[in-house]
Amino acid sequence: MESKQSVEDSLNKQHIQFLDIIEVTNFDLYGSKNRQLLDWLLLKKNDFEQMRESVNHYLGQEDATINEFLNRDHIGGNSAGLGLALIGLIIRGDLQNDLSFAVTGAISKTGDVLPIGLIKEKIQIAEVSGYSYMIIPSENAEEAAIIQKEQNITMQIFDVSHIDEAVQMINELNDKNK
Known part of the structure; x- marks a missing residue:
């Protein structure tokens, strides 16, 4: 074309x-x-295997629910790392959440949140899917702010550089919405 x-x-x-x-x-x-x-x-190591290793290392153990997700066909990349680590914390009882969040971000073994690709598409999909909140890597925040303005995205987008920041933000939003 x-x-x-x-x-x-x-x-x-x-x-x-x-x-x-x-x-x-x-x-x-x-x-x-x-x-x-x-x-x-x-x-x-491909991004997907690196994500699997980082999530399991961060959580200190493997989890059957997370492994079930990771063993599905036709998935790849590393941008589910933050979401999977947060799910692991919920499963273990270390995090309580009653809100619906879209989450994207790779993580390191120490819980640092790493940037991801295709942020525009992920934000658009989360918006169309009706999410009120989205958590993204801090390194994608500038691009996300531009996308949010250009696309008239109404959901709140929070950026984090470590999983602990995501946990704190989720706790604060849950407390505020009780």
């Missing part, structure tokens, strides 16, 4: 819903292929 606008026009004419159109360069394609080759050759 000649431009992003021509792709958008074509999709609209066909009544195909879309969130965004992203130009993919040869650099993107070859970078993706190279990362996949490194994964296949076991020269580097």
Whole structure:
């Protein structure tokens, strides 16, 4: 296609819903292929396996519910790490939550919240799904603020740099909404 606008026009004419159109360069394609080759050759842990390891290390144990999620087909990446660690804390009884949150963010073994990709799409999906609150990595906060303004996103977006901040924020919001 000649431009992003021509792709958008074509999709609209066909009544195909879309969130965004992203130009993919040869650099993107070859970078993706190279990362996949490194994964296949076991020269580097993929993001998904790193997330599994970080969540289990942070929680200090494996959990059957979390493993059930992690063992599903057709999932990958690391952006579910923060959400899974928070679920682990809820399962253990270390965190109480009565509110509905959208959560995205990778985590390290020590609980640091790491940036993720596709933040715009994740925010749009959370908004369309009716979430009132979303927790994202602090390193994605600037981009999220721009997206929130440009897309007229009404849900509250909170950014955290460590899982402890997410726990504190969840506790405060639950106390406020009692």
